[in-house]
Amino acid sequence: MKILVLGADGYLGWPTCMYFSQRGHEVLGVDNYFRRYASIELDCEPLMPAPNLLQRAQVWQELTGKRIEMAIGDITDYNFLLEIFKHFHPEAVIHYAEQPSAPYSMIDRDKAAFTVQNNLLGTLNIAYAVKETDPACHIVKLGTMGEYGTPNIDIEEGWLDIEHKGRQDTFLFPRQASSLYHTSKIQDTDLLWFYVRTWGIRVTDLMQGPVYGLSTEESDLDERLMPLFNYDEVFGTVLNRFIVQAVSGYPLTVYGRGGQTRGYLNIKDTMQCVYLSATQPSRPGELRIFNQVTETFSVTELAEKVKAVGDRLGHKVEINSVPNPRAEKEEHYYNPKYSGLLDLGLKPHFLTEDVLADMFRVVEKYQDRINRNAIFRGISWK
Numbered sequence: 438m439k440i441l442v443l444g445a446d447g448y449l450g451w452p453t454c455m456y457f458s459q460r461g462h463e464v465l466g467v468d469n470y471f472r473r474y475a476s477i478e479l480d481c482e483p484l485m486p487a488p489n490l491l492q493r494a495q496v497w498q499e500l501t502g503k504r505i506e507m508a509i510g511d512i513t514d515y516n517f518l519l520e521i522f523k524h525f526h527p528e529a530v531i532h533y534a535e536q537p538s539a540p541y542s543m544i545d546r547d548k549a550a551f552t553v554q555n556n557l558l559g560t561l562n563i564a565y566a567v568k569e570t571d572p573a574c575h576i577v578k579l580g581t582m583g584e585y586g587t588p589n590i591d592i593e594e595g596w597l598d599i600e601h602k603g604r605q606d607t608f609l610f611p612r613q614a615s616s617l618y619h620t621s622k623i624q625d626t627d628l629l630w631f632y633v634r635t636w637g638i639r640v641t642d643l644m645q646g647p648v649y650g651l652s653t654e655e656s657d658l659d660e661r662l663m664p665l666f667n668y669d670e671v672f673g674t675v676l677n678r679f680i681v682q683a684v685s686g687y688p689l690t691v692y693g694r695g696g697q698t699r700g701y702l703n704i705k706d707t708m709q710c711v712y713l714s715a716t717q718p719s720r721p722g723e724l725r726i727f728n729q730v731t732e733t734f735s736v737t738e739l740a741e742k743v744k745a746v747g748d749r750l751g752h753k754v755e756i757n758s759v760p761n762p763r764a765e766k767e768e769h770y771y772n773p774k775y776s777g778l779l780d781l782g783l784k785p786h787f788l789t790e791d792v793l794a795d796m797f798r799v800v801e802k803y804q805d806r807i808n809r810n811a812i813f814r815g816i817s818w819k
């Protein structure tokens with residue numbers, strides 16, 4: 438297949454380019470380096486040095502003989518994006534190219550405005566480019582489990598059957614996010630649902646939980662192929678952050694009571710989920726939604742797992758409850774359904790002690806690069 442990966446430089450985008458390329462697909466990656474620039478601006482650069490996208494594609498070609506085409510540009514520039522579609526004629530587009538951080542979206546008005554503009558305009562442009570060039574092209578969009586929030590009922594996969602005054606219908610599952618970033622993802626879903634209904638385009642929206650992990654089979658070939666790995670408060674996800682904190686002797690920052698429960702997955706499973714979705718597309722006129730997680734944990738459970746493995750490896754890991762800078766429930770009901778991707782063929786990698794120990798070993802190699810000032814600054818929701 439011809440696969441267009443938008444956000445190809447990012448934590449998930451670059452491993453995805455390699456994953457499809459390795460399996461014989463033709464890949465074009467696009468990125469505007471927003472994440473790299475923002476990490477420099479906020480002094481929270483990734484743990485491992487990552488060659489730029491063109492250099493990484495070059496390393497990949499030297500090692501495997503496979504070519505990944507790259508284009509540097511901004512998908513909110515419609516003419517740029519349209520030219521990409523006309524030149525490449527993708528059969529599927531994997532859409533990662535968004536501002537992906539809740540704290541970033543809460544820093545100030547300008548970053549909130551950027552988040553809304555970047556995320557919604559990018560998604561709108563993709564819908565238009567698909568309609569104008571090939572409405573059969575399948576959009577695989579990365580959403581987030583955070584769209585649902587923490588309702589006091591089970592979270593279904595995208596949709597909810599409602600019976601009201603003796604009549605029945607099916608609607609998008611109610612969404613109520615707890616950050617502006619997550620709210621922009623809800624609006625993305627709504628935008629795509631509108632164009633699915635109106636133009637009959639085909640979309641898979643993946644409600645993904647926080648991802649952890651530093652490597653995939655492809656990135657293991659050479660350290661220059663590793664993903665952009667952030668461990669800071671702005672761009673790091675919780676488990677990745679805890680491992681870096683444990684290695685650098687920084688007490689694990691559990692927010693408030695630590696009962697916040699979420700669904701998690703290994704980066705290797707993100708690769709599988711996106712691949713399974715792209716190679717088994719939704720139908721024209723269908724918005725297909727999967728909850729992309731493999732197991733659920735509370736923050737305290739994660740901290741305890743990291744401490745147990747870290748202590749065994751000789752780190753003296755402390756857990757520290759810090760005042761919660763976010764506005765969120767610290768204890769709540771949480772029971773998401775996530776069988777759709779398993780039905781498509783997902784074989785999960787669960788969070789075992791061995792997986793955690795492997796992550797520790799990689800982080801230990803780069804511990805001299807850890808910037809302790811980036812770990813926690815308390816970006817407040819209020």
Ligand SMILES: NC(=O)c1ccc[n+]([C@@H]2O[C@H](COP(=O)([O-])OP(=O)(O)OC[C@H]3O[C@@H](n4cnc5c(N)ncnc54)[C@H](O)[C@@H]3O)[C@@H](O)[C@H]2O)c1
Nearest residue numbers: 444447448449469470471472511512534535537579647648
């Ligand atoms: N990493 C996670 O745990 C996680 C969890 C749930 C959902 N997601 C979603 O998955 C997607 C990818 O996440 P990630 O962790 O790889 O983030 P990332 O920031 O590492 O990757 C996104 C990439 O998109 C690029 N980008 C942003 N705006 C762009 C634009 N206008 N034009 C071109 N490129 C642009 C960035 O430079 C970056 O390289 C995001 O949409 C995010 O919301 C991620």
